[in-house]
Amino acid sequence: MQLERKNRKKIDLKPPSSWPIQRDFIHLKRNKGALHMAQATSTIQTEAPPRPLIRIQHIYKRYQQVNALQDLNLAIPRGTIFGLIGPNGAGKTTLLRILAALLPPTLGEVWFEDQEVSHAPTRIQQKVGYMPDFFGVYPDLTAAEYLEFYAGIHRIPRKQRDTIVTDLLELVDLSSKRDALVETLSRGMKQRLCLARALVHDPEILLLDEPASGLDPRSRVELRELVRTLQTIGKTIIISSHILLELAEMCTDIAILQNGQLIIAGNVDSVTHQLGGGQQLEIRLLDTTLLPEALDLLQAQPEIQNVTHTTEANIQADFLGDNQALHNILSTLIKRNIPIISFAPRTGGGRLEKVFMHITEGNSES
Amino acid sequence: MTFFALLTKELRLSLRRERTVWLIVAYILLLSFLGGLVVVESDVSSTNVGTISWSSTGIILYTVLLLVQLFLILFITPAFTSTAINGEKERQTFDLLLCSHLSPSTLIIGKLIAGLLNTLLLIAASIPLFSLVFFFGGVSPVETLEAFTIYFFTAITISMVGLFFSIIITRPAISTAITYMSVLLWLVLPLIITILVTVIGPHNGISTVGTTTGTPNTPPPPQWYLSGSPITGLLSTYSNSLWNPENYTLGAMSFAPWEFYLGLCIIVTGLLFLSSLILLQPATMYRSTRKSFTTMKKAETGATLLT
Numbered sequence: 080m081q082l083e084r085k086n087r088k089k090i091d092l093k094p095p096s097s098w099p100i101q102r103d104f105i106h107l108k109r110n111k112g113a114l115h116m117a118q119a120t121s122t123i124q125t126e127a128p129p130r131p132l133i134r135i136q137h138i139y140k141r142y143q144q145v146n147a148l149q150d151l152n153l154a155i156p157r158g159t160i161f162g163l164i165g166p167n168g169a170g171k172t173t174l175l176r177i178l179a180a181l182l183p184p185t186l187g188e189v190w191f192e193d194q195e196v197s198h199a200p201t202r203i204q205q206k207v208g209y210m211p212d213f214f215g216v217y218p219d220l221t222a223a224e225y226l227e228f229y230a231g232i233h234r235i236p237r238k239q240r241d242t243i244v245t246d247l248l249e250l251v252d253l254s255s256k257r258d259a260l261v262e263t264l265s266r267g268m269k270q271r272l273c274l275a276r277a278l279v280h281d282p283e284i285l286l287l288d289e290p291a292s293g294l295d296p297r298s299r300v301e302l303r304e305l306v307r308t309l310q311t312i313g314k315t316i317i318i319s320s321h322i323l324l325e326l327a328e329m330c331t332d333i334a335i336l337q338n339g340q341l342i343i344a345g346n347v348d349s350v351t352h353q354l355g356g357g358q359q360l361e362i363r364l365l366d367t368t369l370l371p372e373a374l375d376l377l378q379a380q381p382e383i384q385n386v387t388h389t390t391e392a393n394i395q396a397d398f399l400g401d402n403q404a405l406h407n408i409l410s411t412l413i414k415r416n417i418p419i420i421s422f423a424p425r426t427g428g429g430r431l432e433k434v435f436m437h438i439t440e441g442n443s444e445s
Numbered sequence: 446m447t448f449f450a451l452l453t454k455e456l457r458l459s460l461r462r463e464r465t466v467w468l469i470v471a472y473i474l475l476l477s478f479l480g481g482l483v484v485v486e487s488d489v490s491s492t493n494v495g496t497i498s499w500s501s502t503g504i505i506l507y508t509v510l511l512l513v514q515l516f517l518i519l520f521i522t523p524a525f526t527s528t529a530i531n532g533e534k535e536r537q538t539f540d541l542l543l544c545s546h547l548s549p550s551t552l553i554i555g556k557l558i559a560g561l562l563n564t565l566l567l568i569a570a571s572i573p574l575f576s577l578v579f580f581f582g583g584v585s586p587v588e589t590l591e592a593f594t595i596y597f598f599t600a601i602t603i604s605m606v607g608l609f610f611s612i613i614i615t616r617p618a619i620s621t622a623i624t625y626m627s628v629l630l631w632l633v634l635p636l637i638i639t640i641l642v643t644v645i646g647p648h649n650g651i652s653t654v655g656t657t658t659g660t661p662n663t664p665p666p667p668q669w670y671l672s673g674s675p676i677t678g679l680l681s682t683y684s685n686s687l688w689n690p691e692n693y694t695l696g697a698m699s700f701a702p703w704e705f706y707l708g709l710c711i712i713v714t715g716l717l718f719l720s721s722l723i724l725l726q727p728a729t730m731y732r733s734t735r736k737s738f739t740t741m742k743k744a745e746t747g748a749t750l751l752t
Contacts, residue, residue, distance in 0.1 A: 176540075179540070180544075204544045205546070209540070209544050211537065211540060211541075214537070215541050217458060217536070219457070219458050219461045220454065220457060220458065224454075224457060228453070228454040229541070229545065230450075231446060231449065231450020232447045232545040232546060232547045234447060276541070280545075
């Protein structure tokens with residue numbers, strides 16, 4: 080998984096220039112519940128990493144006597160799935176609303192490439208698809224009419240609206256509910272409809288505030304798949320959530336907020352490492368007779384802690400080293416002729432959750 | 446394009462509600478009932494065909510229909526716009542509208558016209574009833590047209606008042622109540638001013654101690670403030686009405702009272718429209734927040750955080 084993430088970061092998918100072009104550029108098909116991209120051109124990036132798409136500089140937000148955000152600095156790279164994690168009142172929604180140019184910061188600047196938000200809030204809003212933590216729907220409209228309305232107020236030509244609405248409904252798997260009134264849709268369906276609405280003008284950046292809250296497990300998996308697909312077609316996605324497991328599996332980068340302040344930000348793996356969360360190493364042996372030897376060997380490694388074995392053949396341990404150290408441990412095990420079926424370092428939500436609980440301990444209600 | 450999208454949505458939402466249909470039905474039934482009552486109660490018999498009695502019945506019927514329709518417009522129209530913006534906020538769709546190409550002016554005009562169309566639908570539904578008046582005579586089509594112009598501008602003004610309060614007041618129930626209170630005030634304030642002026646004014650002979658300033662032969666000046674009321678504005682549109690004051694002159698120009706009323710409606714609507722526009726501008730939101738923070742910081746710490 081770690082390697083997958085690193086490889087993914089190197090891929091810079093060409094972002095679509097406009098929705099109609101994008102529709103030709105990508106043709107999303109749904110096949111047995113999984114989304115596949117039929118056509119998508121991508122180029123492997125070889126040059127230096129580009130400038131962050133969004134730069135947040137010394138942001139303060141104050142509501143009367145409450146500081147919602149305090150001296151927040153953050154850089155969000157293009158094409159990432161960026162997770163905002165924090166307990167209630169950490170300032171996640173406030174930050175998303177500032178990024179959507181819906182809420183002016185009390186102090187500080189937010190830059191979208193070369194544009195400062197307060198100078199051109201309207202222009203920034205065209206680049207952003209915002210999905211708040213509430214539905215924001217008109218119950219008396221049908222799903223298609225709802226999307227058609229938002230397509231209209233985003234100045235999408237009338238001739239293209241129907242095609243876009245059809246494609247978006249297909250993308251979020253709501254084609255069968257096209258003519259159903261919004262009020263008759265389930266919570267998960269409404270959530271997906273709202274995501275489709277956020278995509279109607281083909282924004283560069285998607286801001287999703289608690290998108291999975293209140294969804295059943297199946298809807299969550301579908302939403303996660305959808306978000307990943309959107310990243311693949313070049314969207315930069317910023318998600319806030321309380322569900323850490325989900326963010327850990329979905330996000331490439333995260334930022335942890337507490338009391339309006341940034342605790343840490345960066346790549347999921349590096350954040351977990353920096354906060355001492357490390358990775359969980361899972362090793363499965365072929366021959367259980369060599370278990371004691373393997374346990375001894377692992378315990379002798381300085382990067383390994385809390386070595387346990389769940390069954391006779393399965394070993395679990397906390398790993399705090401880097402990739403080279405990981406490679407060395409694997410080499411050592413092989414050299415000792417310990418037969419291994421699987422060797423899986425996992426950052427995982429469990430680790431992240433552990434880190435998060437540790438750093439926000441005693442402050443969850445603040 | 447954004448305007449038509451908004452208008453389509455608004456009309457879909459309003460016309461899909463059952464209450465819209467019932468409102469039209471109740472509106473027409475009430476007007477018909479009152480109109481029928483006038484005809485039945487009036488002294489119209491077959492022997493008087495073509496006489497003054499018929500035309501006077503026509504005028505009474507017309508006056509009743511005019512005033513009843515005016516009151517219905519005054520008290521139905523606020524319901525269409527007084528929750529237009531804060532209703533979106535309550536429904537949590539306002540932010541989503543802001544994140545689009547929908548400009549504040551388009552939003553205001555779209556909401557205004559959508560609310561107005563509902564009222565115009567009621568007015569249009571009443572036209573067949575008004576046409577009955579021509580059967581009796583006593584009122585010319587031009588006078589009827591002038592009265593409908595008064596309705597139209599009254600509806601625009603009330604819609605704009607409702608829209609304005611829906612912008613500045615967060616809770617829909619409160620904005621609706623305040624809109625109704627404003628309409629009521631608009632209705633009675635010119636009458637109150639007229640009474641006050643009549644009582645304490647220079648022409649009643651009691652305002653000045655010891656002497657009477659007004660001479661009995663001098664007619665009082667036109668009470669232009671009375672034309673601010675929609676009732677008097679409406680009554681001044683036809684010659685056989687209860688109230689027919691002189692035209693007002695401003696320099697070389699002469700205005701009929703109902704024209705003065707229309708001018709007032711246009712000015713009030715324009716001012717409220719501009720105020721609403723300023724309140725909905727995103728730039729205003731940014732400017733005001735930054736200013737308040739500067740003031741706050743300076744007041745709190747005296748530190749020059751922003752400078």
